[in-house]
Amino acid sequence: MTTTIKGANYKTGDSIEVQIVDNLISQIVGHPSENSSQIIAPGLVDLQVNGFKGIDLNSGELTEDEVIQITQFLWEEGVTAFLPTLITNSSAKIESAIDAIVQACDKKVLVGKSILGIHLEGPFLSKEDGPRGAHPMEHIQNPDWQLFSEWQERSGNRIKKITLAPELPGAVEFIGRCAEVGVLVSLGHTAASPEKIQEAVKAGAKMSTHLGNAAHLSLPRHPNYIWEQLASDELWISLIADGFHLPESVIKVFTKVKPNTSILVSDSTKFAGLSAGTYSSHIGGDIELSTEGRLFMKRSPELLAGSAQSLLGCVNHMMKSDLANLPTAIDMASLKPMELMSGTLQKLNSKSPTDIVVFEKGKSGLSVIKTFKSGQLVFTR
Template sequence: MKTMLISNITIVNHDQVEFIGDLFLKDGKIEKVGQNLLVEADVRIDASSKEWTVVPGYIDMHIHGSAGFDVMDATEEALRGMAYSLVKEGTTSFLATTMTQAIDAIDAALENIARFVNHADEAELLGVHLEGPFVSTKRGGAQPVEHMIVPSIDQFNKWQQLSGNQIKQITVAPELSNGLSFVESLSEQGIVVSIGHSDATVVEVEQAVKSGVRQATHLFNQMRPFHHREPGVVGAVLIEERVKTEIIVDFIHCHSDAVKMAYLLKKSSGVILITDAMRAKGLANGDYDLGGQTVHVTEQGAHLSNGALAGSVLTMDAAVRNIQKVAGCSLQELVAMSSFNAAKQLNLANKGYIAEGFDADLVILDKGLHVQKTICRGNLVFEN
């Protein structure tokens, strides 16, 4: 394993005042953090003449595809293509996100993930986000209604076994039959249970949170909206401190004022930036497949023929710039929303922070928050 010294760079964590210092990386870990480090290194990056900042690598908890590939393709080529493509946007780790499909199609995707072994030049596959099929037919969006089923612990356990215990997060509509006991069981197993594609009332959301819901999937999208006499899922999760909210900040899924409202209510500690990207991310506009459905990708986003949004083509670095633009976030807040909060949700004690002993997953940004270099587990995997 090569060693690396990054010197004279502004270092940012979610809970510290930024400072100019040096980082020494060895064997995939951050070996030393300090100033004027006198060490030999195979790779040296000197930022003294640049206005560069280093932040923890971005963690995308909700992504279906990229660069022409999709998790549901159920091939090694697809996962590898995704993992390789994500580093250029600063994403150093991600949850491979499935979608509502026939049981055998989900079986195949999970078995494929269980077999996958990362290469050194790829974003790290942390596990699975199972989005559906335990969701509401009233809030389907791009999730095919014909494959939706009520929550089943037996079915989940079969999938968890097929995945090699890789399912880390699940999106569920807890108001469905068996929903609350399902939430409670998975929460006890340490799964991040996220309410999404749900038509729950505010009372049903409160019950679900008591049972273990700790996250909301793509806030505002495909959930019972806010009404002043029935706050719905949106109203409930915006004021529930125990729940963190994913949000797609592409200004297509949410108006910029809705993004700002979520930031003001949830604060940076309660927001998780995601892309919910599909296979067209990074490619030209045109027609693409999503779970057997044709998705039309234009400047206005990714839509099914019926007009429903079908994921995004958003990149994580653009999400960071976008929320900074509308909410005026500090660098520390951006780190929380793009990395630390996800690491905390997933109980990743070694990610989302720049300190000795942590994984050397880092993104070097210029003053405009554009990715200059990405480092995955101590390897320089992307240079702009």
């Protein structure tokens, strides 16, 4: 079966025709096109998804059908690969969520291909207010290799990324063991000293989770754990560029320091994709979603209650705020996350896996027209 896609190359703007044969790109050729508003780009890759459109991956009651449904919702947003993110919780609820993800991957082939693995964000995090963020104190604990191994076995080795605080007892040794078995270790929700961060990097940590967030409101000028992670050449960083989590000046500085090792994540909650209004959260109580997309605590409006943007929303914010041009913003949300996860830089070229999105460029940014996962059309507008 042959499928043909026409539009502008997201990198160059040149009109191209992409031909897909047997779910692989067979060739990409120049093709005169009158529709310059349609853009062909690689599928977006979100390494931090907590929920979307009313589905909460951390509710404790997650079902395989909900995992399938959230994958389909993300296809509509141009996300062709993602890491379901399980936050700090009881062992029973984490195990239940792992089971639902495994069952969904086994049930639907394209869902299994879309889920790159599981991101475990906790429970090995700082207990300090600020760095802990919204993670429940009662389930925070020190790194436990036996417990992690049990979860990993239960998942069928699907845990591919873990966020932890390197200052915890036993954390550096834990990081080394994760690195040995190919689990990406990301530093986050941490109050670590610069020395401890350096130890973690030497042990094999490769990333910083949503740098600049989950931090104390006030820090020493220097040294501090944000500067130290930013200065570490070995660490990639992820950024929540939703327009609310980080000021534009901070994003500009971070991406200038790490122009080739910065990626975008949504860190989306179940409230992403919903209409503005008041909602109830099992973590924060009553929360408010504004018409602008800001999610905050109803009783403390100055405090965010998580992200309500998709990864595509972050791409559009980067462009709208002149923080990145179109090719760079898309790369930060597609090729770069895949490079981090796989260690190789993939490009949109012949014989490559066919995760493609056709975007339309309008006044408000990019919107999705079609999404192809592994060469199959999974969404069309």
